[in-house]
Amino acid sequence: MGQYTQDGEWNFKMFMLSLWKSRRKDKDSPTPVQEEPRQYLEDTLVAESIAAKVDFEKLVRIPVNIDRNEWLATNTISFFEHINLMYGTISEYCTPAGCNSMTGPGGTQYLWFDEKGKKCKCAAPQYVDFVMTFIQKTISEESVFPTKYGNPFPSSFEVLVKKIHRYLFHVLAHIYHAHYKEMVTFGIHGHLNTVFKHFMTMNKEFKLIDEKETDILDSLCRSLEVTEKLADRDQTEDKENIQGATAATAVS
Numbered sequence: 576m577g578q579y580t581q582d583g584e585w586n587f588k589m590f591m592l593s594l595w596k597s598r599r600k601d602k603d604s605p606t607p608v609q610e611e612p613r614q615y616l617e618d619t620l621v622a623e624s625i626a627a628k629v630d631f632e633k634l635v636r637i638p639v640n641i642d643r644n645e646w647l648a649t650n651t652i653s654f655f656e657h658i659n660l661m662y663g664t665i666s667e668y669c670t671p672a673g674c675n676s677m678t679g680p681g682g683t684q685y686l687w688f689d690e691k692g693k694k695c696k697c698a699a700p701q702y703v704d705f706v707m708t709f710i711q712k713t714i715s716e717e718s719v720f721p722t723k724y725g726n727p728f729p730s731s732f733e734v735l736v737k738k739i740h741r742y743l744f745h746v747l748a749h750i751y752h753a754h755y756k757e758m759v760t761f762g763i764h765g766h767l768n769t770v771f772k773h774f775m776t777m778n779k780e781f782k783l784i785d786e787k788e789t790d791i792l793d794s795l796c797r798s799l800e801v802t803e804k805l806a807d808r809d810q811t812e813d814k815e816n817i818q819g820a821t822a823a824t825a826v827s
């Protein structure tokens with residue numbers, strides 16, 4: 576199985592290999608589960624992670640001398656690729672008949688808004704296709720995700736990053752809600768938990784997704800010990816440090 580190395584990179588080759596193997600071995604996998612028993616919260620399954628020793632809080636922080644937008648861009652592209660790959664492993668089980676709407680835990684149903692703002696209730700595979708096409712198009716635009724030296728990020732960059740993360744969250748919510756059983760059958764739920772924990776720690780650090788949106792997987796965040804509001808914690812720490820320094824000054 577692949578794993579995070581010390582500098583936080585995927586051992587990607589091994590990871591791809593394991594996914595490929597797992598896709599080959601079972602052609603008679605069960606149909607998608609759509610009822611609410613939340614298998615993904617079972618202790619033994621929650622405990623599955625391929626990166627138990629990685630400090631995700633440190634991993635998501637901007638390295639010294641790296642531009643914030645560059646950091647957000649790199650991570651956004653990486654999450655897109657990993658989540659797209661995760662969905663790809665179960666996509667043949669996510670059919671218009673089996674998943675006729677884009678569902679998430681707790682009765683959540685996502686509706687797609689097209690470019691003209693028109694609401695459309697579509698099947699999950701179609702919704703995911705809209706999401707992935709939108710993200711692929713957005714990250715390929717030089718004017719939005721600049722790759723050439725000197726090309727600036729647009730003022731709307733962070734708004735677009737937030738939109739991408741919100742869509743990726745919808746895909747994760749659907750996988751956990753409707754296809755977790757297949758992930759377990761393929762033995763890649765540990766990878767899914769790891770990607771999810773990394774993704775959610777990043778979201779909390781940079782406040783990329785509204786909490787109202789992520790509430791539906793709060794219990795999973797707690798089980799996976801995703802740290803809450805890192806920025807707020809930092810402020811508290813800073814305050815304590817200042818108070819400590821003031822107290823020390825007063826004593827001396």
Ligand SMILES: [Zn+2]
Nearest residue numbers: 669674699753
């Ligand atoms: Zn589905």
